Amino acid sequence: MKKKIAVIGGGIVGSTASYYLAKAGHSVSVFDSGTGQATAAAAGIICPWLSRRRNKKWYRLVSEGAAFYDKLLADLASDGLKTAAYARCGALILGQSADYIQEVHDRAMERREQAPLIGNVAILKGTELKKIFPPLSNVEQALYVGGGARVDGRELTKTLLQATTQFGGTIHKETVSLANDNDGTLAVLMPVGPQKFDAIILAAGAWLPQILQPLGYTVDVRGQKGQLVVLQTEDNDPQNYPVIMPQGEIDLLPFGHGKTVIGASHENDKGYDLQPDASVTDPMLEQAYTWLPQLKDAVTTEIRVGTRAYTSDFSPFFGRVPGLQNCFAASGLGSSGLTSGPLIGYLLAELAQGKESSLPTEDYPIATYVKLVGR
The missing domain is CATH 3.50.50.60 (FAD/NAD(P)-binding domain)
Structure with missing residues (x-):
């Protein structure tokens, strides 16, 4: 009915x-x-299998949520609506120590048994790392997770x-x-x-x-303020680089054709404030320059600000x-x-x-x- x-x-x-x-x-x-x-205001990484959270119900939700994208994109395509908003491009996890990288590797391998969507998992170093992401600098090793994806909300x-x-x-x-x-x-x-x-x-x-x-x-x-920065370089390379997940708060999402998104902040004390704040976004950019120095010459095309929802x-x-x-x-x-x-x-x-x-x-x-x- x-x-x-x-x-x-x-x-x-x-x-x-x-x-x-x-x-x-x-x-x-x-x-x-x-x-x-x-x-x-969001552009995010779909790679939930690496989380340390022990809440099994939450993990089931995000794990099945990641898998649901296949149905969603297929349904849209069947209705004549293809979108470049989502891409399974892989993810690189950066850590401050080899022990951290190994810990995340072991967690991914364990969870891959129940979530094959995780795909290829490997610790990359030297030329292997440069081959998959040539612009990446100041990184000796990283964990590659083939099933990682990015999405422009x-x-x-x-x-x-x-x-x-x-x-x-x-x-x-x-x-x-x-x-x-x-x-x-x-x-x-x-x-x-x-x-x-x-x-x-x-x-x-x-x-x-x-x-x-x-x-x-x-x-x-409650509301939590989040800010991200959209950068544009003159690089027209459509290369589908993996997203970068450093140990810490920010992520780096290359979208190809010179577009890179940096973010996002997690500002509990700002709640529903929607004003861009350079005192927050500038340090985010400085962190990003550490790994992708060429972004120093990029133009900031947009700062997105939104409010996430959290329970206690x-x-x-x-x-x-x-x-x-x-x-x-x-x-x-x-x-x-x-x-x-x-x-x-x-x-x-x-x-x-x-x-x-x-x-x-x-x-x-x-x-x-x-x-x-x-x-």
Whole structure:
């Protein structure tokens, strides 16, 4: 049965959900003002298998999220929408010691048994390293992981929203709020007046508290500011170099044709501030110059600033909002949003259609983080 569904938030979660819902024949309306969206400001590395986090449920989510890209890209291609936003280019892990590199190598080899997508894993030195990434400097050895990938969040969401409209969905660049009729049903408050929907998906990331608090909810989600820098050199080489993951905070993502992305920062004390801050981005660039000195001559074409969503225990959640009929939400994805976001968006679309989630929602319990005051 065709449903009328609202998706609030057009980032990686919302755009994936809206694509699959529209593709399934539902009437989809996406609402997103674009302000501070984490995905639009993000370019990320898809290489979750190396994490030290011991949370098995989180690891399953990001591992299956990385694998989900194959389905997502294949589905888009079948609908005539190919995108260069994603590429499985491999990843180079840099460390401050040989022991660190060996430790990560051993972890990757162990996890490859359950996640063959990891691909080739090898410690590279000297000419082997130069062969795979000639511009790299001041690095004696690195771990190569063949399954590592890069993604431009902004470009991917553009493609997903384009696919949504191709299947009849509509995109509204505006901020909306919700009204509760006290019977568990919701209306979306639009400039033309309140509108009812058969299902509502809240994919607003760090702004989920602002949506639900007026309805009497407390939401354990905080914003974290992230900045990245986009650089452009005169190099027109389309070479698909691997992404670089140094030990520490920043990553380096070469996109070919002279475009390189540096970032991103993790600023807990700045929350929802969306202003570029050179006191943060300049040190990031200085670090990048250590490994890629030619970037000193690059032009800064853009500084992207967005707000990630974190819960107090750094765990993501998704599912039906407690106390509300046919309202579903997700948040708390943090810096792994581009890895797990498409899969979560797909699962929310399944839930909104009355289907079962392939991942147990009790492992990512929304009721732990979204609570109705007085209950």
